[in-house]
Amino acid sequence: MSRHCIQECQACMSAQPDVTVRLLEYMAAEKDSEGRNSLLKELIQKYALAERKLAELNNSLMEKQRQLDEDLQAAAKIQAALLPQHQPLTSNTKIAWKFYPCDRIGGDIFNVVALGDDYMAIYMLDVSGHGVPAAMVTVSVSQFLQQNSVLLTRKSSSLLQKPAPPQQVLSAIDDEFPIERFNKFFTMVYMVLNIHTGQLIYSSAGHPHPILISAEGQVEYLDKGGTIIGVGNRIPFEEGEKQLCPGDKLICFTDGIVECMNQNGDFYGEERFFARLLMFRDRPVDDILEEAIRDVMEFGDQQKPNDDISLLAIEFISSAP
Amino acid sequence: MQLKNKMVGDILVLCPISSSIDASVSILFKGQIVDWIQKGYQRIVLDLSEVEFMDSSGLGVVISLTKTASRKDSLVLCNLHKAVRNLFRITRFDLVISIYDSLEDACRNMNH
Structure with a gap:
């Protein structure tokens, strides 16, 4: 440039x-x-x-x-498949049940098992928590209870077997399922009913007390027992005995129904539940449970319950002829 | 969940500040108390005055703490609301763990 x-x-x-x-x-x-x-x-x-x-x-x-x-x-x-599959073969009793796990599988399990020709065992248990881990424990306990050696015991000086006393059964389960084993504990009620005489022997491991409604409408709670399974036989499992009369109805349940909560944060509660059972006490056991479930679902605005709900009812129909 | 603490003599008083001890807080609840136990405190009062509801997972925490407690009555409870008291009554765990109506009662009995 x-x-x-x-x-x-x-x-x-x-x-x-x-x-x-x-x-x-x-x-x-x-x-x-x-x-x-x-x-x-x-x-x-x-x-x-x-x-x-x-x-x-x-x-x-x-x-x-x-x-x-x-x-x-x-x-x-x-x-x-671990719940009752059909009515007991005897016509002396009639049973009904409801099982509503809050997830698809639950931590509750119950069953009615024939013990020879004269007795039936009735049990219900509620494993802490819900969902798969709790359900696996229910399977393990049901399996344990299927061993004859647990539910039956040999009469001394005889080859005949008779039902093991409820406190012995609970004690065996307590030994088998310490809380450390699965990091779970459970409440349970176990009963033995003589299907001819109506004699009922039971014991509970911290489970909500089953309710016995007589044909006349009197209510009794089966409150004998010990504490939760899994804590290691800290206190003995007391046994209770009741004489069932024809028309008496026995209802076992887990706490899921009474602890069902509605949108206001209120619990369904024992009072409402028992009142409902009494209101329909003259009806067949199926209807009673149906009505109880209808009521709790209405209370909870048809929402999915927050815990598993289990109900089992047994009507004693007749005593020995 | 907050866990308030104070000493009454050589007794450690722990007070969970939560209206409900259920599955959502129980692991935290247990962890915090275990931390205190591991610090070597031998006598602990769990003051449940703020806890209006406890479900089975909360109860599970108390059970496992009782099982790991060094000796009987090294962990006691006080100031239980009715629903919580009921849970211990129905499960009969009130026969396994000592429950007192007030903090003073709990401390007095622990000192005996």
């Missing part, structure tokens, strides 16, 4: 400095915009990739959830 030209340019720049600044700014902006565009492009690509990965993950999660649901359904069927 000639000296003359430089001088001219300098003169021009000093005359119009803002034009140059604008030019430089424009060039910088151009460069910025290119940078922004490539950044945007990169971001879009990354986003698309992430979205694709998310969709894949979501699919695999849904598949896993589906498998889990199927497994739970299968587990629920297995658990249901």
Whole structure:
């Protein structure tokens, strides 16, 4: 560039400095915009990739959830097989039951088991917590109770077997299921009924007291027993005895029904539950439980209960001819 | 869950500040008390005056603390609300653990 030209340019720049600044700014902006565009492009690509990965993950999660649901359904069927399957073969009693686990499987279990020709064993238990871990414990306990050696004992000087006393059964279970074993404890009631004479012997391990409603409407609570299973026989399991008369109804339950809470935070409670049982006491055991469930569901605005609900009712129909 | 603490002589008084001890707080509840036990406190009163409801998981915590307690009556309870008292009555755990009506009663009996 000639000296003359430089001088001219300098003169021009000093005359119009803002034009140059604008030019430089424009060039910088151009460069910025290119940078922004490539950044945007990169971001879009990354986003698309992430979205694709998310969709894949979501699919695999849904598949896993589906498998889990199927497994739970299968587990629920297995658990249901441990509940009573039919009426006892004897016509001396009639039973009814309801089981509403708050998840698909629950921590409650109960059953009615024939012990020879003369007796039946009735039990119900409620494992702490709910869902799969509690349900696994119910399976383990039911299995334990299926061993004849637990529920039956040999009469001395005879080969004949007779029902083991309830306190002995609970004590054996307490030995078998210390809280440390599964990090679970449970409450349980165990009873032996002579289906001919109506003699009932029972003991409870910290379980809500079963209620006995006589044909005349008198109410008694079966309150004998000891404390929770799992704490290691801290106190003995006391036994109680009752004579059932034809028409008497015995109802066992877990705390899920009385602790059912509505949206105001109120509990359904024992009073409401017992009042309902009494109101329908003349009806067949099936109807009584049906009405109790209807009432608690109405109370809870038909919402899923927050704990497992189990009810088992036995009507003693006749004594020995 | 907050756990207030104070000493009455050599007795540690722990007071959980929670209206409900259920599955949502029971692990935390247990952990905090175990921390205190591991610090070497031999005699503990659990003041349940703030606890209006306890479910089976809360009871489970008390059971396991009782089982691990070094000797009988090294852990006692006081100031139980009716619903909590009922839980201990129905489960007959009130025959296993000592329950007192007031903190003064609890401390007096622990000192005997």
